[in-house]
Amino acid sequence: MEYRFEKSSRTFLAEQTTLSHVLRTIDEGLNRLLTRDRQPVSGANDIAVYEAVARGEQKWFEEWDRHRSSPYYGRLEYIDHDENDVMEVVYVSKSQRSLSFRDGKDRVINVIPWNAPVAKMYITHRSVPNIWDLKRVTRLVIQAATLDEVTDLYRDANLPDLGDLGEFIESKMFEKSSGGKLADIVATLQEEQYDLIVQPMRQSLVINGGPGSGKTEIALHRVVHLLHSQSLTAKQILYLGPSAPFLRYVSDILPSLDATDIVLHDLGAWVSAYAGLPVRPQILYQEESKLYDLGFVEFVDRWFKEYLEEVALKLGPLEMEFNVDRMSGKQTRVASLLCEDVARLLASAKSLSHGVQLLRERWTSVVETVLVGSESHEFQTAMSQARQRFAAWLATSHLPRDINDVAPLYSTVRKQFGLSSPFSLQGTWGIGDALGLLYLSTKIFSPKQRYALIVLDEAQDLPAIGFALVRQLLTANGSLTVVGDPYQHLTDFSQPLSWETLAQQLQARYIVLKDNYRSRAKVVQLANAAHPAGIEQRPRRPGGIIHPPYSLGHHAAEKLIHEVERLVSRYSGQVALIFANKIPHQLREELFALQPEQLKMAVEPADPEGYQVIISTVKYAKGLEFDAAILVAESATAFELVLGGAYQLYTAISRAREEVMMFGLGHMPRHYQTLYESVSHD
Numbered sequence: 001m002e003y004r005f006e007k008s009s010r011t012f013l014a015e016q017t018t019l020s021h022v023l024r025t026i027d028e029g030l031n032r033l034l035t036r037d038r039q040p041v042s043g044a045n046d047i048a049v050y051e052a053v054a055r056g057e058q059k060w061f062e063e064w065d066r067h068r069s070s071p072y073y074g075r076l077e078y079i080d081h082d083e084n085d086v087m088e089v090v091y092v093s094k095s096q097r098s099l100s101f102r103d104g105k106d107r108v109i110n111v112i113p114w115n116a117p118v119a120k121m122y123i124t125h126r127s128v129p130n131i132w133d134l135k136r137v138t139r140l141v142i143q144a145a146t147l148d149e150v151t152d153l154y155r156d157a158n159l160p161d162l163g164d165l166g167e168f169i170e171s172k173m174f175e176k177s178s179g180g181k182l183a184d185i186v187a188t189l190q191e192e193q194y195d196l197i198v199q200p201m202r203q204s205l206v207i208n209g210g211p212g213s214g215k216t217e218i219a220l221h222r223v224v225h226l227l228h229s230q231s232l233t234a235k236q237i238l239y240l241g242p243s244a245p246f247l248r249y250v251s252d253i254l255p256s257l258d259a260t261d262i263v264l265h266d267l268g269a270w271v272s273a274y275a276g277l278p279v280r281p282q283i284l285y286q287e288e289s290k291l292y293d294l295g296f297v298e299f300v301d302r303w304f305k306e307y308l309e310e311v312a313l314k315l316g317p318l319e320m321e322f323n324v325d326r327m328s329g330k331q332t333r334v335a336s337l338l339c340e341d342v343a344r345l346l347a348s349a350k351s352l353s354h355g356v357q358l359l360r361e362r363w364t365s366v367v368e369t370v371l372v373g374s375e376s377h378e379f380q381t382a383m384s385q386a387r388q389r390f391a392a393w394l395a396t397s398h399l400p401r402d403i404n405d406v407a408p409l410y411s412t413v414r415k416q417f418g419l420s421s422p423f424s425l426q427g428t429w430g431i432g433d434a435l436g437l438l439y440l441s442t443k444i445f446s447p448k449q450r451y452a453l454i455v456l457d458e459a460q461d462l463p464a465i466g467f468a469l470v471r472q473l474l475t476a477n478g479s480l481t482v483v484g485d486p487y488q489h490l491t492d493f494s495q496p497l498s499w500e501t502l503a504q505q506l507q508a509r510y511i512v513l514k515d516n517y518r519s520r521a522k523v524v525q526l527a528n529a530a531h532p533a534g535i536e537q538r539p540r541r542p543g544g545i546i547h548p549p550y551s552l553g554h555h556a557a558e559k560l561i562h563e564v565e566r567l568v569s570r571y572s573g574q575v576a577l578i579f580a581n582k583i584p585h586q587l588r589e590e591l592f593a594l595q596p597e598q599l600k601m602a603v604e605p606a607d608p609e610g611y612q613v614i615i616s617t618v619k620y621a622k623g624l625e626f627d628a629a630i631l632v633a634e635s636a637t638a639f640e641l642v643l644g645g646a647y648q649l650y651t652a653i654s655r656a657r658e659e660v661m662m663f664g665l666g667h668m669p670r671h672y673q674t675l676y677e678s679v680s681h682d
């Protein structure tokens with residue numbers, strides 16, 4: 001139980017005063033950075049201001065100004081054994097910068113970032129033995145720079161009763177006012193989530209979690225934490241998500257937590273831009289599923305090793321004679337790179353182009369040794385001849401110069417692996433093949449850019465070759481955070497990648513998350529029943545509504561619009577109509593013909609925000625959430641136990657926070673019916 005103070009209580013009034021002190025501190029900080037005539041500083045027009053700007057104060061207070069409407073959300077009271085057992089008070093903020101202010105009694109009080117070690121007590125409600133003895137945890141809701149709520153979440157049993165006005169209330173931690181965009185959750189982070197977010201940079205993570213377990217939230221908060229704690233720049237971070245609408249959906253979180261410059265990439269568009277090729281995200285040929293296996297990566301690695309041996313063989317040894325003038329007279333000396341040297345250097349390199357660089361360096365040093373004692377002008381001429389000779393030798397092997405030259409090599413690898421389907425259709429490559437091509441390219445030419453932190457969100461649809469590529473793109477001490485749910489993969493091959501094996505390959509810690517913070521208990525039960533491997537999630541929100549399935553006949557559009565209107569008026573967030581693979585054209589036309597004027601409805605919009613109703617396929621809805629989901633099986637096989645239908649059904653049900661319905665167009669959805677019956681008999 002939580003204890004909420006009344007607005008007339010002493011505690012509430014005291015916190016109001018504190019807030020005014022904090023706001024004044026921010027305002028004074030900003031004002032100090034204005035010139036005497038209250039203009040923003042420009043150059044050295046005011047020496048005191050100029051110095052403050054130089055110390056970084058301007059940026060500091062400007063960032064605080066962005067948090068002015070809600071400068072903190074929590075308060076901790078604890079005894080600090082590290083500081084002579086004094087009673088400390090700190091306020092916890094979403095800002096990444098701390099702030100000191102003086103309260104009414106002239107005590108210095110700090111506002112600290114949410115990811116500072118002390119702030120963890122706000123989540124755990126536990127003391128840290130021998131260091132911090134926790135006494136009290138308070139939630140403060142501040143909106144538009146006005147205090148709205150003060151609630152004690154924890155009080156040490158030995159604290160005297162405050163005797164202040166207020167009431168005990170039920171905790172409603174995971175409730176939301178409305179849908180539309182994913183928001184930061186720092187104020188309600190759970191310990192398990194927090195611990196993953198603040199893992200040290202060197203610790204790569206593979207997080208396997210069911211729908212609604214907070215994977216995207218963890219991934220984004222980890223970006224913020226590492227960006228600031230490791231002083232990374234936005235350019236050192238690569239975040240890949242499943243689609244452009246998904247990225248829009250999550251895009252508010254980073255700026256709200258002071259990570260403003262980070263660009264989130266949608267995997268398909270990123271691969272397409274990187275490879276310089278149009279790319280299709282879906283699998284067209286059954287065979288392409290082989291690209292998803294770790295076996296393909298191993299095959300490419302073996303193939304590449306043999307390719308390097310072939311290159312070495314083709315190059316052969318390099319020899320050159322030099323006539324060197326010595327005091328003792330002219331001498332003929334031979335510089336040589338032996339076959340074994342060539343093979344060894346190429347095999348030890350990070351890429352073929354790195355190998356060539358090693359060969360060049362070795363050749364230069366061999367020639368320099370041979371030329372020791374020669375006169376300067378003779379040395380220069382000989383070195384230039386040696387360089388030309390090296391270039392001519394290299395040219396005999398016709399090494400690839402750019403990605404276009406890699407494509408025929410990739411085609412050979414693919415054929416040798418046993419794939420005969422075309423890798424491109426009218427110039428558009430399958431994503432598995434585009435990733436394969438890029439992987440091979442990074443083995444031939446080292447990547448142009450490497451990243452210190454790579455985050456893969458909704459990574460279940462990334463082929464194994466994609467993971468291999470991403471590893472190539474990491475800097476030497478780089479870190480990887482992979483999040484996803486192997487059972488939400490939407491490709492129709494039968495077995496998802498083993499994420500445990502994947503974690504071993506990536507030398508990452510493997511974590512399984514079991515809680516669901518999105519959907520109410522009934523919806524979670526239905527999703528558990530639909531889980532293709534029978535894995536059970538723990539619901540964290542009680543209640544929920546699920547309906548039996550219906551078969552829709554002639555008036556399908558009318559019935560659907562009727563349900564949409566009912567759900568829109570019931571919930572404040574969004575409602576989705578989710579089809580398995582295809583939205584039938586005629587039904588779509590009919591839905592829009594019947595669309596009530598005030599209802600904002602769209603089919604797979606680029607930005608889902610701003611619509612009350614989203615009509616989409618499962619693929620589009622991946623990663624998004626809605627208050628209610630109306631599933632529509634467009635054909636007798638849609639959402640059934642064929643061609644990945646079980647995965648689609650599980651993913652679609654899990655989009656709903658509150659309520660789920662299911663309709664079959666002209667048929668009864670059998671699989672859903674079985675699941676519904678199994679859950680409603682429980």
Ligand SMILES: Nc1ncnc2c1ncn2[C@@H]1O[C@H](COP(=O)(O)OP(=O)(O)OP(=O)(O)O)[C@@H](O)[C@H]1O
Nearest residue numbers: 185188189190211212213214215216217517518623
């Ligand atoms: N600690 C938390 N406090 C409040 N809300 C939370 C918390 N953790 C997660 N949520 C909410 O639960 C929902 C699901 O979170 P998120 O989208 O990160 O899950 P996910 O594991 O990525 O789901 P999916 O696999 O379906 O994409 C979101 O609304 C998120 O804000």
